[in-house]
Amino acid sequence: DIGSKSGVTGLSSSSSNITIRADLYDFNGLTPDIATSGNVTWEPISSSNSFGEDVYTSWFSWNQNSQTMSGLTIGKPTNEKNVTINSALSVAGPISVYGGVIAINSNLNTTDGGAAGDVLLKASSNITQGNNVDITTDGSDVIYWADSNDNSNGFISFGSAGGQDIVTSGGDVYLAGGAGTTVPTGYAHGNTAASGVSLPMGTTRGLINTSNGGGTAGDIIIRGKSTGNFHGIYFDSFQLFGYDITLDGETGNAANYGVRLGSYYIYNDIPGANKSQVLDADNDLTITAVNTTASYAGNALRTGINPRLYVDGNFTLNSSGDLNYTSQQSFININPGKTLSVNFDGTATFTTSLGDPNLSRPQGNLVIQPYQQDSFISAFSSINWSFNNNLTGLTIGKATNTANVTVGSATTIAGPISIYGGDITLSNSLTASGTMLLQSSGAVTQASAVSATTLSLQGSGTFTLNDTNNHVNTLTAGTSTQTTGNISYTNKDALTIG
Secondary structure: OEEOOOOOOOOOOOOOOEEEEOOOOOOOOOOOEEEOOOEEEEEOOOOOOOOOOOEEHHHOEOOOOOOOOOEEEEOOOOOOOOEEEOOOEEEOOOEEEEEOOEEEOOOEEEOOOHHHHOEEEEEOOOEEEOOOOOEEOOOOOEEEEEOOOOOOOEOEEEOOOEOOEEEOOOOOEEEEEEEEOOOEEEOEEOOOOOOOEEEEOOOEOEEEEOOOOOOOOOOEEEEEEEOOOOOOEEEEOEEEEEOOEEEEEEEOOOOOOOEEOOOOEOOOOOOOOOOEOEEEEOOOEEEEEEEOOHHHOOEEEEOOOOOEEEEOOOEEEEEEEEEEEOOOOOEEOOOOOOEEEEEEEEEEEEOOEEOOOOOOOOOOEEEEEOOOOOOOOOOEEOOOOOEOOOOOEEEEOOOOOOOOEEEOOOEEEOOOEEEEEOOEEEOOOEEEOOEEEEEEOOEEEEOOOEEEEEEEEEOOOEEEEOOOOOEEEEEEEOOOOOOOOOEEEOOOOOOEEO
16 A cells, blocks of 8 residues: 555545656556555656556556545656556546557546646657547646657557547647647657558547537647558547637548548437537637648548538638548538638539528638649639528639639629639629629630629739620729739629729
């Protein structure tokens, strides 16, 4: 017994801090009891960077004599030996674990709120979590920090049968790796051996839930990278509920995905009721999916048909490679005053309707533009995109874009429209409420009418807009530093030249 011991006068309780410091361990088949309400530290000797062997929490019996530790530290930041959590641990304070590979095979629970109950799992190599193993805090952060020595070799992987829950009641959750001071700022890195972050639920859904009752939920940050035949981030029937949610995945293999989502079933708005994929952000959702294959020929994002995304704030989707957004979710809601930004270098398939089609529900802004490049990699056409009429703004391209843009389907927006391109072809009608900006370095032509309060023509291109049903109140062109090419314009009603 280390600490207190029931039935012994004067030893019925203990608040002592306990330090166990050795490199090698042999308890001759016994399991020492740890019984204190103080902090417990289990680490190598002072002159050693690491334990002399891999260690297991089952070597001790924790929280004996009805006393709960107020903090637990296993290893120290330089420890390279593996640490296996194979006995459930409950702590009235923070848990910190340092190791080479950290295997979480039993539940972890902290009960002090805020930073006083944070869970830090910091591994120089990999972090794994067994099936049906949960981590629970009361408002505290949970940090999975793989590849902490930043040598691009340390992934995060959950057991494939599923059932892992991380519930924080307002605390943030990080699944990431690499450099950093208090939290990882880089990627969990599978190198050539695995996906950077792999959450492959098999028979039971997995869950990260940072919701906080009537308070603010915690953020969820997941970053994964692979240079081999694997995904950056691999999700299968995993559910995220948080405030700001960030997914950042990268792969170097053309056939795999920077971020790969998937689900066997459709989410039914009853959390945990079925095996499904959902990302539900109380504020902003950012997904960055990068495939580093040359010429943008690799896969970037895969949704599959069943994942559901719900975003109360801004939704930013960054893609380099092939963006394959084919979820059968009927639409993506964009709240008023918020923006859905689809930023892609490469190609894009986006079959989900953008904006709630219910015209009684005002929507926010939609921006479609290159991600890291000045221009779209190839010509852009809206023919396979669905823009709902209650969007309050639409932007296609950005000021530096010289790739051609085609408006291929009739488009009406309840706000301004801005289109930037080389040649701009209006193959179908285009209607804005407010200003319509067409900035071109090539030729602007139309096959159907345009309608706006103000039509602003910018760039060095030529503009031939002679549909007799064009309807604008004011026509403006050029700036103090950029004159346009020739303009030929026809309007059906009286026209003010701005």
